[in-house]
Structures are given as structure tokens and as C-alpha cells.
Amino acid sequence: MNIIVLNSGSNGNAVFVESPRSGAAVLLDCGISRRQIEVRLKVHGRYLQNVKGLFITHEHADHVRGVPVTAKMYRMPTYLTEATYRGMRVNRPHKGHRFIRIGEAVKVEDITVEAFSKSHDAHDPVFFLVTIGELRFLYVTDLGEHNQEVARLLGEVDAALIESNYDEHMLETGPYPEHLKERIRAAHGHLSNLQAMELVEKHCNGRLQTLILGHLSENNNTPEIVQREVEGVLARRPDFRPRIVIASRYEVGDVVSITG
Numbered sequence: 001m002n003i004i005v006l007n008s009g010s011n012g013n014a015v016f017v018e019s020p021r022s023g024a025a026v027l028l029d030c031g032i033s034r035r036q037i038e039v040r041l042k043v044h045g046r047y048l049q050n051v052k053g054l055f056i057t058h059e060h061a062d063h064v065r066g067v068p069v070t071a072k073m074y075r076m077p078t079y080l081t082e083a084t085y086r087g088m089r090v091n092r093p094h095k096g097h098r099f100i101r102i103g104e105a106v107k108v109e110d111i112t113v114e115a116f117s118k119s120h121d122a123h124d125p126v127f128f129l130v131t132i133g134e135l136r137f138l139y140v141t142d143l144g145e146h147n148q149e150v151a152r153l154l155g156e157v158d159a160a161l162i163e164s165n166y167d168e169h170m171l172e173t174g175p176y177p178e179h180l181k182e183r184i185r186a187a188h189g190h191l192s193n194l195q196a197m198e199l200v201e202k203h204c205n206g207r208l209q210t211l212i213l214g215h216l217s218e219n220n221n222t223p224e225i226v227q228r229e230v231e232g233v234l235a236r237r238p239d240f241r242p243r244i245v246i247a248s249r250y251e252v253g254d255v256v257s258i259t260g
């Protein structure tokens with residue numbers, strides 16, 4: 001399985017997941033423009049023509065901004081829950097959307113995508129488990145607080161992208177108005193570095209080959225802080241040595257290959 005994070009953050013999210021065997025791919029979220037997706041895929045010799053479906057986690061603009069143009073131009077189906085679709089005032093796919101249900105496994109060529117509920121301030125937000133053959137990738141971002149399923153699945157996957165949104169101290173002392181700070185910290189907001197690290201430390205195990213930390217806040221976090229925090233976790237968990245990737249808010253990441 002190959003994973004390319006095209007962008008990760010409140011300015012836009014999109015993750016390309018490809019089956020090396022069939023060449024088919026899916027896109028998890030589509031929050032950057034069709035043009036930017038094309039440009040960033042091309043860096044790695046990949047093309048939107050091979051993407052067989054868009055899977056949308058929730059209706060916030062940073063996850064759906066590119067949906068209408070991308071889905072229409074490439075005639076690709078957009079998979080989302082019905083409540084997410086209804087909650088979209090703009091950025092709805094014009095046609096060719098398919099409703100997914102929680103717990104339903106959707107198969108696109110040899111790629112299976114399953115949606116799970118999560119806590120976030122949207123109509124029916126979900127996170128995804130992508131399975132290709134024996135390999136499993138968990139994509140969980142925009143998470144106010146974790147639930148049992150996130151915790152369980154973190155121990156059963158080969159790769160995971162998990163949100164590490166903000167540093168508590170930076171948020172506390174930063175420029176945001178109090179109501180916005182509260183919104184971010186709320187059970188329907190975002191996961192702090194501390195919350196993300198706690199999840200990783202408690203629930204991940206030797207199966208995890210790659211840990212991607214993503215959706216870092218521009219104002220309330222830095223990649224250096226996240227790197228330091230994750231090194232702390234690794235120091236306490238010598239049994240567990242995943243490759244660590246900190247997803248960028250600005251540029252396409254490397255091709256992350258997960259093998260059996």
C-alpha cells in the first residue's frame with residue numbers, strides 16, 4: 001500500500017492511498033483544489049485518472065473544497081454519509097455521489113474503505129479504515145476526543161494518520177479569542193498533542209510501521225514540538241519503532257510504502 005499526504009491542516013486535507021497491485025487509488029478528503037491535487041500527485045508520477053473514489057470525512061471546507069470540480073472533471077464517485085451531504089451548503093458533488101453507512105465496507109477495485117463515527121462539530125463526521133490485502137491504514141483527523149473504536153483500531157493497523165492539532169500551552173497563551181480556544185479544546189473540537197501521544201502510547205503496538213501526525217495548527221503548534229513529543233513516547237516504548245512522518249500544511253509528502 002502506498003500513501004501520499006497531499007496536504008494536511010485547516011487549510012486543506014487530502015490523502016492519496018494506492019494499491020500497488022492494481023494501480024487503483026482512493027482519495028481520503030478533497031480539501032485542496034483539483035489543480036493542486038494534480039500538481040502534487042504529478043511530483044510522484046501519480047494521476048487523478050487512477051483515483052476511483054473520493055471518500056469524505058465531514059463537510060468542513062478544509063475537507064471538501066475540491067470535491068465539485070474534481071468529481072465532475074474525472075467522473076469519480078464521491079462517498080459520504082447522507083447527513084454529511086445534507087450538511088454541505090456548498091461544495092456538494094454535482095452528481096455521482098453515493099451514501100455510505102457507518103460500519104459498511106465499501107469496495108473500490110481491490111481497496112476496501114470502512115467508515116466509523118467520531119466526535120467533531122459536524123453533522124455526521126467519520127474516520128476511515130482502508131484495507132488493501134492484509135494491510136490496513138487508519139485515517140483519523142478532526143477528532144474532539146477518541147472513542148473505543150479509534151483506540152482498538154490503532155492496535156490493529158500497519159499505518160495510521162492521527163491528528164495532533166495543538167500544543168496546550170501555545171493555545172492557552174496564544175492570540176485566539178476565548179470562545180475559539182474553547183471550541184478547539186471541546187469534545188467536538190480537535191485533538192491536542194498530549195491527547196494524540198497518549199493514544200499512541202497506550203494503544204499502538206509493534207504492528208504499526210508508520211505513524212503520520214497531521215492536521216497541525218498553524219498558530220498553536222509546530223512540527224518541532226510534535227517531533228519532540230513523539231520522541232518522548234518512543235523513549236517510553238522501546239518495543240515500538242514506527243517510521244514517524246509529520247504531515248505538512250504546505251507541501252506534498254513523500255510516498256509512504258507499507259509492506260506485508
Ligand SMILES: [Zn+2]
Pocket residue numbers: 009010013060062063142215
Ligand atoms: Zn479539518
Ligand SMILES: [Zn+2]
Pocket residue numbers: 058060120122142
Ligand atoms: Zn473539521
